[in-house]
Amino acid sequence: MKKKRKMTAWVLAVLMAALLTACGGSGQGQDTAKTESSVKGESSVKTESSAKTEAPAESKAAPAESKASETADPGKEVVEVLEETEVYTMEDLVGEYKGFAAEYMGYIYSLEDYGGTTNLTLSADGTGKIDFDEDANTITKWTLEENVVTLLDETDSAVTGTVKHGVIIIDFAGDGSAIAYYAKEGTDTSWVEIMTVAEIQELLEKGPGTKTYDIFSAIDAAAGAHLSYELHTDYQNANLSYEVNAKDGVYVSSRTTDVAGKGSTTITFYKDGKVYNLFPSDMTGIFVTETTLLEDNLLGMDRVYQALSSFCRSTKYTEEMREHEGTTYSAEVYPEGKYNAETTFFYDTDGKLVFIEVKAFTTESGTEIPASFYTINAIDTNVDESVFDTSAYTIKEG
Secondary structure, three states, rough: OOOOOHHHHHHHHHHHHHHHHHOOOOOOOHHHHHHHHHHOOOOOOOOOOHEEEHHHHHHHHHHHHOOOOOOOOHHHHHHHHEEEEEEEHHHHHHEEEEEEEEEEEEEEEEHHHHOOEEEEEOOOOEEEEEEEOOOOHHHHEEEEOOOEEEEEEEOOEEEEEEEEOOOOEEEOOOOOOEEEEEEOOOOOOOOOOOOOOHHHHHHHHHHHOOOHHHHHHHHOOOOOEEEEEEEOOHHEEEEEEEEEEEEEEEEEEEEEEEEOEEEEEEEEEOOOOOOEEEOOOOOEEEEEEEEOOOOOOOHHHHHHHHHHHHHHHOOOOOOEEEEEOOEEEEEEEEEOOOOOOEEEEOOOOEEEEOEEEEEOOEEOOOOEEEEEEEEEEEEOOOOOHHHOOOOOOOOOOO
């Protein structure tokens, strides 16, 4: 067990392979994640006013809205697996285990069906080993307390799991997003509800039945999508207004930044694999980067789209009534996780998305991400195709 990150990466690789197989090789969430890491937000070249205000807010907020959306409070997810009280001792757990199932986004499926192998050995002296596809890793110490197993590696990096009906359920990511199930030979594992590819496919197509999923799944950037919204961040009390249009492989996002009454507008333009920043103040533009990642996901750089895609398939939410400026709204509240802040989607009586609230968040490394609040003016198909014409700009190629 060289590093916790290594274990998590292996589990996610197997689980994502299974999920992609079930989805027919595509997924909005995966496309979005790749786009964010490669394009790094909407704009890497900005005006002087924008650079002082929006850049920190954009770069700090991105991890909260784009990573590992299907999370719960670290540790809580594992503890909640226990449905009844069972008492185990370390002596009970000594032995060899085979990984037989894995879980991602609430879907549990057979590791054998997807070609992944992992084995766990817990020795009586408190050490052990764990392997992933025959790559062995040392467990320097393992402990048991109230049915919670903790495994440590050479760097003292730890992962935890719970014991239920003789099965050890290990939460490799620490947030419920990458889980593997281990059992000794002969253990009854029939209570673990392993899903078939067809069942996973059906659930993916159906969606979790949330308003957030319904809003997200109705957006078709290829056919034409228009988003209009305002964003307020706690960072320097900044207000940003967005007008986003996407259709037929072209994406345009106009962003006006206002801080203390001083504003500037930058337009992000994508076409034919190239991203540009355009500046209406002097009708100039500059080449930013070249990427193919937006071809199948035109809205991958947009912040509201990122928020929707991060949570659209999550079943870990609560339905609440939330008030804003004296009006009560129906809300879907997604809890804070290891990689995401608590995020709330507000809906009016017609089911229209009107606000998104993202709470302040502190990452594992101690980075403080400011709170942000979105006012949604429109998510529709009323595309303004006139903004696709950039012939009036003098654009400098990189």
